[in-house]
Amino acid sequence: MFIEEHVPVMVEKMNWKPFESILDYGCGAGSVSSHFLFPIAEKYSSAVTGVDVSPEMVEYANENHSHALANFLVGNIMVDDKFKWPLQNVKFDKILVVNVVHFIQDYEEFFKRIVDQLNKGGQLACGIPFAKYQRIHHNLSEHPKWRKYMGVMKKVRASWAYDDNLDFPSSVKSILESLGLKIIDFYSYEAPYLFPSVNEFTDFVIATNLGAKNVPAELKKELREEIGRQGAEIMEISPLSKPFQITSKYLRFVVEK
Ligand SMILES: C[S@@+](CC[C@H](N)C(=O)[O-])C[C@H]1O[C@@H](n2cnc3c(N)ncnc32)[C@H](O)[C@@H]1O
Numbered sequence: 001m002f003i004e005e006h007v008p009v010m011v012e013k014m015n016w017k018p019f020e021s022i023l024d025y026g027c028g029a030g031s032v033s034s035h036f037l038f039p040i041a042e043k044y045s046s047a048v049t050g051v052d053v054s055p056e057m058v059e060y061a062n063e064n065h066s067h068a069l070a071n072f073l074v075g076n077i078m079v080d081d082k083f084k085w086p087l088q089n090v091k092f093d094k095i096l097v098v099n100v101v102h103f104i105q106d107y108e109e110f111f112k113r114i115v116d117q118l119n120k121g122g123q124l125a126c127g128i129p130f131a132k133y134q135r136i137h138h139n140l141s142e143h144p145k146w147r148k149y150m151g152v153m154k155k156v157r158a159s160w161a162y163d164d165n166l167d168f169p170s171s172v173k174s175i176l177e178s179l180g181l182k183i184i185d186f187y188s189y190e191a192p193y194l195f196p197s198v199n200e201f202t203d204f205v206i207a208t209n210l211g212a213k214n215v216p217a218e219l220k221k222e223l224r225e226e227i228g229r230q231g232a233e234i235m236e237i238s239p240l241s242k243p244f245q246i247t248s249k250y251l252r253f254v255v256e257k
Contacts, residue, residue: 002099002129003032003099007096007098008036009187010096014123014184015256018046021092021093022040022096023048023049023051023117024037025114026051026053026103027051030057030060032096033048033050033070033072036096041069049090050071051077051086073086091117091118091119093122093123095123097124098127099128101158102128102130102157107158107172111176119257121256121257123255124254128250129248130160130162130168131247132162132234132235132247134157134162137150137205138159140227141157142154145226152210168188168249169186173186180257182255183253184253184256185254190249192248193248194245195245195246198240201231206224
């Protein structure tokens, strides 16, 4: 839902030029590159590099979105051993980071490192979901019954992403300013997001939980009940409420170095 709404705006606000190098950081399956960056690369004779920490995602992107102007590779800018980061000496003119930062605990360090990869005059665009309901993934990752299936979510969701006491947009803005970046677009919102009932909300949580596929079929009903119960508790609404409403929060920005 965030991609269709925000990526076209981010792309529209960036100042594209011929023969640029473009990085899609946390490219996942390659669909953002394919839908939004390949047309730009073709128009401006530019090159796209997609990077993701997950070898499976990179393999999928290479198999399904291969393009003469693109290259997908495995990497994690957050590794402390800089020699393991394959792009350490490479700079880019444009960097897009869509729905990735909420996986990274130390977002200040991430912004420092990613801005370091930008050429002078280059632009960075980020879209970041952060919302209280994501606490469900954390709770399931620690739950005595579910952690053996869903413990993976502890590593892949940053705790700040569901901390309602943090003013995340202000915190990010001051980091961007402290890095001396020019702010071209900075937009955050909190909006109610309605699911027809708790059932559809539960489907959404299961679809975004990397460990859900490991849960045996005979436990799926119990897992759904647990998610519905936690959703209602965290969002402070009745599980029988129709529609079932959560608050969706998103931060989008484009900055220039
Ligand atoms: C929700 S997906 C978004 C994928 C893609 N950007 C999109 O919007 O379709 C998040 C991706 O970030 C990747 N990721 C998480 N932490 C990362 C890190 N430290 N470095 C690189 N990729 C990371 C995950 O492997 C996953 O593919």
